[in-house]
Amino acid sequence: MEKRRADQIAEQLEERIFNGTYADGDRLDEVRLAEQFGVSRTPLREAFQRLALSGLLELIPRRGAFVRQPGPVELIEMFEVMAELEAVCGRLAALRISDLALTELREANESCQRAVEARDADAYYFENERFHRIIYQQSGNSFLAQEAAKLHKRLQPFRRQQLRFRGRMGQSMAEHEEIVRALETGQAEAAAKALRGHVAVQGEKFHQLMATLKSAAE
Amino acid sequence: MEKRRADQIAEQLEERIFNGTYADGDRLDEVRLAEQFGVSRTPLREAFQRLALSGLLELIPRRGAFVRQPGPVELIEMFEVMAELEAVCGRLAALRISDLALTELREANESCQRAVEARDADAYYFENERFHRIIYQQSGNSFLAQEAAKLHKRLQPFRRQQLRFRGRMGQSMAEHEEIVRALETGQAEAAAKALRGHVAVQGEKFHQLMATLKSAAE
DNA sequence: GTCAAGGTTTTTGTATACAAGAATGATGCG
């Protein structure tokens, strides 16, 4: 399926919003972006529509498109939902996961471990996503898996910041181990609880998240 | 905030997809719809973008926009996710709900009861939505509330069909009572369980849902 | 009669043109 120009633009704009090129409240100028991308305003506006639906832009009629970065409160809320979605995926996956997927899960986890030892944040980030994505899919509910993956992607830039904090990677690995054990033995509630705790933002992590926000706002 | 033409069109198309005017796989003709709505293709295409993002349309490049009604499997999956979202809302709301909201909840429930007695399906449908929406909001997590409301809306036409079945309204009312009791007494897990059960599709209800799908396909 | 190849016709995707509303700045009045 070949892509439209508008799709590519949407992806690039999304990337810029995620990586902080645009700050919260920035107005995106149609004509300036259009000539920057070398297209007319039409495909650009289509891209705007998309990003607005994903919550990345706010389209105010007759005013323009404004970047909408989640604030502290919304971010906490999103992490809370993510924790619950992961918990549900885990609970279902504990009953439904295949042996093949379990093998892949352990493999992804080992890759994570190697990334931690090599202090390779990018590799950890990548393998961690694989780890979680397997659990989403093994929930046996592809709609759930899709929704979980969507939110995961949106929270990724913030998660990434969190991993910089000392000791977080190691702790995260221990949690992964616990999750794998619960899934291996089919303990649904244990898997749910482990995943919820793994993702949830609380206590010390909350302060880390606040720090993340400050650095992202600069 | 006044609306754009494109917004109104998106709403109307959404309505048509929900109420079954368009069947799964139907291709929406841009020019025909444009003259039908009395607009050009531009706002229509913007509306398409939206509906595609909500999963109601599939936009195949260079081919067109195709209506995408959820099939049996996807529908079951969506109900499963809805049940879990409601459960989470209930669990959080049990701890966070305000007295005012509890009063409103009881009020909505009484209106439901009256609708059942009057055999007024439309009224029941409306008050039931109010009942659930209060719980979403009282989760204290507006992101969660928003997501729950979004999915609720998407599933509404199917839920509506289900209520036609004999005895379902009465059973649903009993479940509402149980939910209210759990929320009143702050029993988080009980509220979660009651709401999950209330929404989940299982056993007999599954067959009803299948019947719904058949009638919707006609 | 069937199938394939090429051309014709639709239909989508993008660019441009135009219209209407919002922002901005200048000017006049208090």
Added chain:
DNA sequence: CGCATCATTCTTGTATACAAAAACCTTGAC
């Protein structure tokens, strides 16, 4: 000197025009 009002300019929203790709139809060969 400050503020309000009006005109100008800019920006968005929509319509139209054009280009490219897909669907189709016809025609010809086997």
